Amino acid sequence: MKNKNTTSIHPFEVIIIGGSYAGLSAAMSLGRSLRKVLIIDRGLPCNRSTPKSHNFLTQDGEAPAAISELSKKQVLTYNTVEIRNDLATSCERHEDTFRVETESGETYLGKKVLFATGIKDLLPKIEGLSDCWGKSVIHCPYCHGYEYHGKKTGILANGEAAIHLTKLISNLTQDLTIFTNGPTDLTSEQTESLGQRNIDLIETPLKTIKHQEGYINHLDLEDGSIVQIDALYARVPFQQNCKLPENMGCELNEHGFISINNFQETNIEGVFAAGDNSSGMRSLANAIAAGSLAGAIINGQLCDEDFGSPMNLN
Template structure:
């Protein structure tokens, strides 16, 4: 049987937002292709939390169950591969994969997520998503009352400290250099018994991703159970920018309230458009985007 290459909607990214968008569209009998490279940003995370009905499940389990449920919708197809380019055409868009395969669609949805930029600290990346974590809503309860560090500086560190302070009484802020707070912020941290250490961090000692100690530039070290970190990021895919989609000042794909990018016919959802990085939020974002894209297809032909 000839392989189908033309679709109403192509979704690049088959994690939670992309799969949720696909379900929304598939239930309206839209022909959908989901292109996914199999490299989600939470690949190393053992458990997903704060997602009703799936609290504590492995992220891979949630994604696999989602794909299994989508298989009953005949109009949804999957392609395992890396999308490397997209072009706007008179009929919509063409998407090309790393292996040279080309697919066409009337609408395009980017659910490509973001990529965290790891610091050059030995042990950091091995612990990322396990005991070096980014979000108190996603991971904080599991490390409640534990000896905890925050590896960050400036406004991001202050924001994290205010949230995590409710989860543990043993909290230390590691600025990895000179403090970048103004005077009132530093005083408020100290008033809440949050220690501030301005030493450089040179290593995270761990066992299979479980933090044991943080080693400082002066040779001293301190034991912690968890380390929060605020990392810079970049878009996981460079296709949106190459296609002409604008980014916000913070590096997210710019979308309006209808998830439309600045390129007509192109939509985006999930972690690549906003700072709320959770499975629950990605699923909600994708679900809404699928419905919005279906409505646009309806309006064009009804």
């Protein structure tokens, strides 16, 4: 690692901060347009604990790391794209150029910046939960639900979030229990509706998730009771994985995602966002689609600037 006092400046047309699926997808669009692109990534994708990825054509059931490795290999066949294993520590605008500094002491300049930085899940402090995250404690029925269809299934959520997940998951299993992990926020009408569908509701807090290498055996509750389940959906809060967009003035929406328009643009001219940091549809396929669009729009804007007049996208 270079000393932070090292002064070296590297110019690019586009700097992509975050090199998982959205970032790599954008880089491919840009690389195929011969744009000089830098990806800065420290190699810690949010789905790194998940053994298999699903619901993505041609790669259903493949390990996320294998998909990422193949993606990087293909993106780097375009020799205008580079990847640095580093952490971006600052991003500032200086007139019509963005200046990005990294943990290793490097400085990069770019005309456009794309944040593909993902989000960080804030997991409840329940013993065993983090060990099972992405394996048998899961967040998305589209990503993981089929593998547990017909199994004993729990939902760790409360209020409207619990009802939303219940509607989706009840199509996959008839053996369903909601764990509110404390007093319920459900209305009496909602509780009655669950009872009519034979969906159990347990308010007793969870103490421990007993598991074997991340796969649930049973749940221990605070009152000493034991509940046998095979999978537990958990609706957990999150925060932005990277604070740089907010530090630059990028707006967040009411759900905590980076606000973007239909072209992946933030409220700051020249700054884009794609992937989990800016979308509630949290999936590999969606991240790749968003990255591909961002790359195309960024390239289009660079072309506009070269010609001095904008293209008509309507």
